[in-house]
Amino acid sequence: MRQSELFTKTLRENPADEAAINARLLIRAGFIHKLQAGVYTYLPLGLRVLTKIEHIVREEMNAIGPSEMLMPALHPKEMWEKTGRWDSFDALFRLQSKEGSHYALGATHEEVLYSLLTHYIASYNDLPVKVYQIQTKFRDEPRAKSGLLRGREFRMKDLYSFHASDRERDDYYKKVTEAYQRIFERLGLTAVETQATGGTFSDRSLEFQVLSQAGEDTVALCSKCGYAANKELKEGREETCPQCGSGFTEERAIEIGNIFPLKETFARAFGLHFKDEKGKDHVVSAGCYGFGTSRAMGTIVEIHHDEKGIIWPENVAPYQVHLIEIKNQKSKIKNVGDKIYKELTGVGKEVLYDDREAVSAGEKFADADLIGIPTRVVISEATLAQNAAEVKQRNQTNATLVPLKKLR
Amino acid sequence: MRQSELFTKTLRENPADEAAINARLLIRAGFIHKLQAGVYTYLPLGLRVLTKIEHIVREEMNAIGPSEMLMPALHPKEMWEKTGRWDSFDALFRLQSKEGSHYALGATHEEVLYSLLTHYIASYNDLPVKVYQIQTKFRDEPRAKSGLLRGREFRMKDLYSFHASDRERDDYYKKVTEAYQRIFERLGLTAVETQATGGTFSDRSLEFQVLSQAGEDTVALCSKCGYAANKELKEGREETCPQCGSGFTEERAIEIGNIFPLKETFARAFGLHFKDEKGKDHVVSAGCYGFGTSRAMGTIVEIHHDEKGIIWPENVAPYQVHLIEIKNQKSKIKNVGDKIYKELTGVGKEVLYDDREAVSAGEKFADADLIGIPTRVVISEATLAQNAAEVKQRNQTNATLVPLKKLR
Numbered sequence: 001m002r003q004s005e006l007f008t009k010t011l012r013e014n015p016a017d018e019a020a021i022n023a024r025l026l027i028r029a030g031f032i033h034k035l036q037a038g039v040y041t042y043l044p045l046g047l048r049v050l051t052k053i054e055h056i057v058r059e060e061m062n063a064i065g066p067s068e069m070l071m072p073a074l075h076p077k078e079m080w081e082k083t084g085r086w087d088s089f090d091a092l093f094r095l096q097s098k099e100g101s102h103y104a105l106g107a108t109h110e111e112v113l114y115s116l117l118t119h120y121i122a123s124y125n126d127l128p129v130k131v132y133q134i135q136t137k138f139r140d141e142p143r144a145k146s147g148l149l150r151g152r153e154f155r156m157k158d159l160y161s162f163h164a165s166d167r168e169r170d171d172y173y174k175k176v177t178e179a180y181q182r183i184f185e186r187l188g189l190t191a192v193e194t195q196a197t198g199g200t201f202s203d204r205s206l207e208f209q210v211l212s213q214a215g216e217d218t219v220a221l222c223s224k225c226g227y228a229a230n231k232e233l234k235e236g237r238e239e240t241c242p243q244c245g246s247g248f249t250e251e252r253a254i255e256i257g258n259i260f261p262l263k264e265t266f267a268r269a270f271g272l273h274f275k276d277e278k279g280k281d282h283v284v285s286a287g288c289y290g291f292g293t294s295r296a297m298g299t300i301v302e303i304h305h306d307e308k309g310i311i312w313p314e315n316v317a318p319y320q321v322h323l324i325e326i327k328n329q330k331s332k333i334k335n336v337g338d339k340i341y342k343e344l345t346g347v348g349k350e351v352l353y354d355d356r357e358a359v360s361a362g363e364k365f366a367d368a369d370l371i372g373i374p375t376r377v378v379i380s381e382a383t384l385a386q387n388a389a390e391v392k393q394r395n396q397t398n399a400t401l402v403p404l405k406k407l408r
Numbered sequence: 409m410r411q412s413e414l415f416t417k418t419l420r421e422n423p424a425d426e427a428a429i430n431a432r433l434l435i436r437a438g439f440i441h442k443l444q445a446g447v448y449t450y451l452p453l454g455l456r457v458l459t460k461i462e463h464i465v466r467e468e469m470n471a472i473g474p475s476e477m478l479m480p481a482l483h484p485k486e487m488w489e490k491t492g493r494w495d496s497f498d499a500l501f502r503l504q505s506k507e508g509s510h511y512a513l514g515a516t517h518e519e520v521l522y523s524l525l526t527h528y529i530a531s532y533n534d535l536p537v538k539v540y541q542i543q544t545k546f547r548d549e550p551r552a553k554s555g556l557l558r559g560r561e562f563r564m565k566d567l568y569s570f571h572a573s574d575r576e577r578d579d580y581y582k583k584v585t586e587a588y589q590r591i592f593e594r595l596g597l598t599a600v601e602t603q604a605t606g607g608t609f610s611d612r613s614l615e616f617q618v619l620s621q622a623g624e625d626t627v628a629l630c631s632k633c634g635y636a637a638n639k640e641l642k643e644g645r646e647e648t649c650p651q652c653g654s655g656f657t658e659e660r661a662i663e664i665g666n667i668f669p670l671k672e673t674f675a676r677a678f679g680l681h682f683k684d685e686k687g688k689d690h691v692v693s694a695g696c697y698g699f700g701t702s703r704a705m706g707t708i709v710e711i712h713h714d715e716k717g718i719i720w721p722e723n724v725a726p727y728q729v730h731l732i733e734i735k736n737q738k739s740k741i742k743n744v745g746d747k748i749y750k751e752l753t754g755v756g757k758e759v760l761y762d763d764r765e766a767v768s769a770g771e772k773f774a775d776a777d778l779i780g781i782p783t784r785v786v787i788s789e790a791t792l793a794q795n796a797a798e799v800k801q802r803n804q805t806n807a808t809l810v811p812l813k814k815l816r
Contacts, residue, residue, distance in 0.1 A: 007475070007528050007537040033524055036509070039482045041524060044475035044539070067415070067452035073544065074447045074561045095503035095513070097548050097560070101444070105503070116441055116449060120415050129415040131452070136481065136544065140505050152505070153482050
């Protein structure tokens, strides 16, 4: 894309109302715009990153078998009353239609999905069922001050699996854990598998925590064997690692993914039973697997930045190459920049081309550092005199001169 | 996909609470599930169709220059008060957070976008700006009885363009019109360009109407010159065509797309001005271009079906090929079906493979007709005896025997 056609502009100053690094950098660089606390617009650059993250999540989900679907955000009150969560789910947004229907705004989708599946699951022959969606969720969070780390409106992948036995469910649980670790690797993140409580969903859960000072969670880590537990779980329990007896250290962390075995209360509330081979009724065994895609975007920025701006990992960068043309007023290099831009995009590279007139070299470099595209390619009178471009990686300090012919 | 792994099942009977053909067929065939009036889940087959429609829309939008972004659904009340639409927009859902913030649920995005662009547009140099999104919208519709044709929660593409002059805006208007006609062609639909009123947005609009008995609009069509006007606009005016003087006929129609020049009231409400080359202030000229993607899905079914089920046009079909294996109990053809399935998917065909055991040939054929995939490929003992498969197009009556080797 030509930067001259990008309507967003970078900001030199931090926005006054944002304390979180991810929000400050993403806003300044033109990836997101704050509409109100916990609610952001994904601007063109930001939507490219979010789409890439969600594409990676989708690929890794599809590899372990579930079908993708899309459930609504407007849920009937009656379904949330069946599980008791109309009253007990604190962060639920509630609204009413003119004709008097009461709705919950989708904060999670167990109610809708269990109700749906009663139409399709009756026998062991109908199991297992594995479905997921990637979608906008709504939660009335009292504290929404961490940028993309805690939104009132945010993006999430939620996978649900339904099985004839807990054992089969636990096997699938392992498959999802492996898929999650592949996702984190592709996103340029490292996640600690953390034992945790289950909240309203479950008795226990496994959280995927990325260690970061920006995190709202505290994880107790055993330095010896790698065991990790959410501090909520550890509270009031042993002060030493249950696996090896060593001591713990505590670290702040961001919970991006989680895996829950779902309580039977959901299946009982909706009557999600199945008949086994002998015609005997059983409650379906289920698991729920969340992954915050917009939270992952914020976390990547918290982990990958420096004092100048964002440093996107290759797989999620909005563009792979930031082509920058530097010229003085009499320069005739315009055609060269256009030509290289066409060549690079012609061979499939994703290029942001800073073709802006009347913007100084210093400003262009500062913008490039702030936006954080992995590879910067600069052409100027000086480099062109040598038939070359200056190439620099965002995460390195040294630039090298590369012949124009080898740029591809 | 193997049909044995699809958790949805077809229904022989029409759902009792749906009168619209699109809802009846889409529910019976397992494309959507009704959560409540005007609110549907897109099941795996349905999400594939919706995604294909939205991919076509995205491609045709990208071809005319705008950037894609994603705006939120939770809008601050204050923005809707600025335009007076907090009170005047009938179908607006309103809600409140626990801490007392009032929100509108995104029914359309002029308020959010105009407010956003005041941060980025100041000079004629910043224009034009063209942005779009493909996204879920919410409207408190009093009558939501037409399946996907009128939802309380529905999917829509909305494009907005901002220009330094009405003339430039009107030029872009033409480009969008052409892009819309390309979209309709790719979707297998024919749209009549219809003059209409502008509602709360505008003084006038151009609607893209697909003629159908299921439509909620009435279009007055000049049979001689092709001029068309929405009956709302014609009401109380001349009884003959303003272009050629001929008489009108009236037809029911479904409005899938529309194009509005936006009233200046929006720009004035948010102060969206720009300075020209002489430093003089002007109000931005703007256009708004909607296209209902979920409504398009419903319309395709209204237009393309017969008494047996849906007949998907190739471009939006959930799969291209429905491979059906017919066998009796002693049959050994299983491996042949699996082999053909792998071969077809191996060369990039999208295949739904009916590998279900214990389902009769008659049921499989009825399901295939209901689901409506364009090409049906049947293998049975009889066809395999001739080293062939029976191939039939959904929109034709005759089948032909095709050698297995030529199936690709």
